[in-house]
Amino acid sequence: MILYNTLGNEKQEFIPFEGNKVRMYTCGPTVYHYAHIGNLRTYIMEDVLEKYLRYAGYDVKRVMNITDVGHLSSDADTGEDKMLKGAKREKKTVLEIAKFYTDAFFEDCKKLNIKTPDVVEPATNCIAEFIDMVSVLLEKDYAYISGGNVYFDTSKLDKYYVFGNQKEEDLEVGVRDDVEEDLAKKNKTDFVLWFTKSKFDDQELKWDSPWGIGYPGWHIECSSISIKHLGEYCDIHCGGVDNAFPHHTNEIAQSEAYLGHQWCKHWFHVLHLLDRRGKMSKSKGEFLTVSLLQEKGYNPLAYRMFCLQSHYRKPLMFDFDTLDNTVTAYNKLVNRIANLKDDGEIETAVADEYIAKFKESMDNDLNTSLGLTCVYDVLKAKTNDKTKLFLIADFDKVLSLDLIAAAEKVKAENETKTADVDVAKIEELIAKRTQARADKDWATADAIRDELAAMHVIVKDSKYGITWEIQN
Numbered sequence: 001m002i003l004y005n006t007l008g009n010e011k012q013e014f015i016p017f018e019g020n021k022v023r024m025y026t027c028g029p030t031v032y033h034y035a036h037i038g039n040l041r042t043y044i045m046e047d048v049l050e051k052y053l054r055y056a057g058y059d060v061k062r063v064m065n066i067t068d069v070g071h072l073s074s075d076a077d078t079g080e081d082k083m084l085k086g087a088k089r090e091k092k093t094v095l096e097i098a099k100f101y102t103d104a105f106f107e108d109c110k111k112l113n114i115k116t117p118d119v120v121e122p123a124t125n126c127i128a129e130f131i132d133m134v135s136v137l138l139e140k141d142y143a144y145i146s147g148g149n150v151y152f153d154t155s156k157l158d159k160y161y162v163f164g165n166q167k168e169e170d171l172e173v174g175v176r177d178d179v180e181e182d183l184a185k186k187n188k189t190d191f192v193l194w195f196t197k198s199k200f201d202d203q204e205l206k207w208d209s210p211w212g213i214g215y216p217g218w219h220i221e222c223s224s225i226s227i228k229h230l231g232e233y234c235d236i237h238c239g240g241v242d243n244a245f246p247h248h249t250n251e252i253a254q255s256e257a258y259l260g261h262q263w264c265k266h267w268f269h270v271l272h273l274l275d276r277r278g279k280m281s282k283s284k285g286e287f288l289t290v291s292l293l294q295e296k297g298y299n300p301l302a303y304r305m306f307c308l309q310s311h312y313r314k315p316l317m318f319d320f321d322t323l324d325n326t327v328t329a330y331n332k333l334v335n336r337i338a339n340l341k342d343d344g345e346i347e348t349a350v351a352d353e354y355i356a357k358f359k360e361s362m363d364n365d366l367n368t369s370l371g372l373t374c375v376y377d378v379l380k381a382k383t384n385d386k387t388k389l390f391l392i393a394d395f396d397k398v399l400s401l402d403l404i405a406a407a408e409k410v411k412a413e414n415e416t417k418t419a420d421v422d423v424a425k426i427e428e429l430i431a432k433r434t435q436a437r438a439d440k441d442w443a444t445a446d447a448i449r450d451e452l453a454a455m456h457v458i459v460k461d462s463k464y465g466i467t468w469e470i471q472n
């Protein structure tokens with residue numbers, strides 16, 4: 001499989017450290033509010049990646065953290081803890097907030113057919129591991145204590161900007177109103193590993209540590225949770241593109257300093273979902289959630305399809321018109337699948353040919369839009385319906401659009417409708433209407449049309465004569 005690797009900024013063949021074993025890490029949500037559909041774009045694309053790796057025969061173990069402490073409102077280690085902010089907003093405790101929004105996150109994931117990773121670990125479960133990692137970094141002289149906090153010393157590294165495309169100004173502090181310069185740091189790029197003497201005396205969750213009572217920095221949790229569950233090597237680490245710097249850059253710095261060797265080979269970043277104000281983000285106030293889409297009558301899977309139609313490395317502009325088009329496309333696709341008959345034998349040579357095409361698309365830097373096109377190609381293929389159904393179900397293991405289940409539902413609904421229908425009566429009415437029209441008796445013809453409409457019958461005149469169907 002060819003995948004773009006942010007480490008190197010190029011497409012590379014994806015080769016795990018050990019055979020077909022893939023250790024995959026995903027930066028999880030900060031559970032202080034509902035996930036917006038931008039966050040969920042990232043999780044949808046990561047889900048497709050995981051499912052495709054499994055489909056391609058890899059043995060995947062995937063780990064995700066839940067950030068329930070330490071993520072400050074600015075990535076430059078300043079500002080208030082996001083969790084505390086959420087708790088204050090809702091007049092609840094931090095743990096109540098964390099539990100509520102963790103559950104809400106997984107409910108959203110379920111609606112979008114995003115599989116729960118094999119391991120999900122809240123940061124507050126791993127304080128001992130964080131303390132251990134910080135202690136080792138201090139022992140190895142990669143960290144220092146200043147102003148009561150423990151900092152990572154970035155000047156000890158040969159190369160800090162590992163992704164190569166960040167600028168020092170990204171970390172410039174003191175130039176924005178909401179960011180204050182931390183005078184305890186030796187270097188501008190240094191970051192906090194453990195807070196004790198922070199400005200936030202009211203921090204709700206605090207733990208004892210060799211450096212005093214305090215709480216962990218945000219970056220340490222991902223390094224530590226990954227190493228706890230995946231060991232010293234990670235094959236692929238994922239997140240939204242805003243995580244690349246400083247979060248992932250700092251994760252690499254501290255993990256490799258701690259381990260003494262390369263940690264993670266491949267970095268997979270999903271570009272942002274945008275709205276007319278730019279990057280969708282919670283700090284801008286209003287944001288779109290899956291529940292809101294449902295309240296507006298949208299099937300969450302139409303949003304999943306909306307995401308699959310575009311490449312993960314391109315920013316994606318959200319608007320309702322495009323989503324409406326996707327809904328139409330999804331329903332049409334499902335209706336076409338509902339018309340397939342489950343009979344005959346699978347033609348394996350044809351199936352192999354289409355599977356190869358699907359793999360070729362997905363192997364090309366996870367081209368989900370081409371992967372989706374393969375479903376349409378199958379519908380047009382010169383093969384029997386059994387083979388088509390088999391292939392669509394197979395691709396949907398990765399795409400997860402519930403195509404077969406939705407088609408079954410449409411079929412069942414159509415059958416119920418047809419079972420309730422008095423065919424003889426409808427045909428009698430249509431014959432009477434035809435006669436009335438021939439007699440130019442428009443009043444009778446209109447009355448019959450209304451009667452048919454009340455029975456949800458749509459009459460169509462075509463060059464082949466009059467046909468009818470029951471409206472869905």
Ligand code: AMP
Pocket residue numbers: 027028029030031037038039040041042067238239240241242243270271272273274279280281
């Ligand atoms: P957070 O809950 O803020 O820690 O973010 C969860 C995930 O969503 C991270 O991987 C972010 O990089 C990602 N993310 C944040 N905003 C967006 C966006 N507008 N589009 C896509 N992904 C995003």
Ligand code: ZN
Pocket residue numbers: 026027028222247
């Ligand atoms: Zn992370």
